[in-house]
Amino acid sequence: MTYRPTNKLGVHALVFSGGTSPEEITEIVRRTKEAGYDVLELSLHDAPSLDVAAARAEIDAAGLDVVCSRGLAFAADVSSDDPAVVAKGATLLQDSLQITHGLGGTHFTGALYSALGKYGAPLSAAGRANVVATLQELAKEAEAKGMTLGLEICNRYETNVINTAADALRLADDIGADNVLIHLDTYHMNIEEDDFVRPVLLVGDRLGYVHVGENHRGYLGSGHLDFTGFFHALAAIDYRGPITFESFSSAVVSPTLSNDLAIWRNLWDDGPALAAHARRFVADHLEANRAA
């Protein structure tokens, strides 16, 4: 009998298409379903072109869950010292939470705490306090909607706020809301963590979302990451949340996100084949650990 993972498995939309126009959403939803996934992750970088009601109808009809993700921008950054910039960041977060809710999603995650980019100075104490205060408010709004927020731990070139699991737990402690969970991403862990096991054990039952991506963000398993250790650790903490595959290639370009993510190389051309393979790769690791 074919093994069915108990974790819901997801895929990032940018594996299939660079934007979220109605035509692109149709394509993304169809491809996600065809590759056997349960969850579609939509980045909200292209939110103005997104028709929320139409997208929700397609996602619902396909029987998929949706998770939304985003990072902020330097002009709208809740980790800034400047109250006007913080206010813009807070508005962006509230709008994004509303879009996620409108799509029928219960999980909104990403670099919700800073711009997605290379900072020109370390995080200031005032900036960190602004992150905490803004996310406390957002967590309350999310709670009223039955939603969860994720703090995605990103590498040093994408944020100066949290680069390690230890950093993220301290931030989550300071926010102090039960619906703010930690989001681990193996791509970022490769740049910042000592290994792929201890961060998972450290986060434990506060882990709410997982990105699996290779060290170069290409084909899963074609790089050098210790997925055996990582999936063992997920089993050890009995993680039951979503696991979403993330991969980027210059073959699929988002006018906004590709350059933000520094995607210069062509690591694959065939998104659907890549996605189907990653789905098998993740399911096989989960099945092996269930048998262990």
Place this chain on the structure above:
Amino acid sequence: MTTTNPLGVHAGCWGFDPSPAAATATVAAAARAGYDLLELPAVDLATVDPAPVAAALDRHGVTPAVSLALGPDDDVTSPDPDVVAQGLHRLREAVRFATLVGATYVGGVTHSAMRRYLDPPTAAGRASAVRTLRTVAREAARHGVVLGVEYVNRYESNLLNTAAQAAAFVDEIGEDNVVVHLDTFHAALEEADIADPAAVAGHRIGYVHASENHRGALGTGSLDWQRLLRSLLAAGYAGPVTVESFSSAVVGPGPSVDIALWRPQWDDPDAVAAASLAFLRAQLAAARAALATTP
């Protein structure tokens, strides 16, 4: 098989203060830790006298190597000829600094600016970098200086992120004294396999930065050191292996921001330098032993 790899350390382990007093103290610290080689960031020769550090290197028997990273104002891939000219000037000055301190190697981010690019590279920008480095290489050859092209991760260059790209770039320059400079921190981010650089660019690799996946003390991260070192030694690599580890506890605010160091990963540079050298020696000995027993 005996190794002749000189073992080095990047001066940034003790901070990036270019003053003669600080540089002289760093030479002494590197020698005390047991290193053969010290990598010195190129200084601005208009404001810093290289004579004291040259004397200190001589006194302590430490071999220098020189590195630099171009920036937005002297980016040799720029469409602006004035910016490219600045880059050419800075590279020439780095070669001049090398000759003044007795170094025969100048490497680093010599091919583009060490910056977060917001657009893909252009063919014209690449051609400009090739032309500029060819000019510098020919001049450097007259002083017996080798020029290194260090490929870095996607957040620090849009031009060269892998050994294969760097090898093709070096081939395009077409000068014998231009080599690929491998940095394992960047390779761990970009390469499918840490043994790939030796496989695809083995004979072109002329300088190696030994750095953990997170740039902390060697051996504390996830880098597969045996796979790396066996691949390099098997490819016949006998050049320098230079430890690169930085901590915001030591590095000043400017360089910390340049390389996105947001947390202190250790606080005692002497201890890290000594431990990293011991680690590297042990790993090299193990790699040599493994290769000696390979049928």
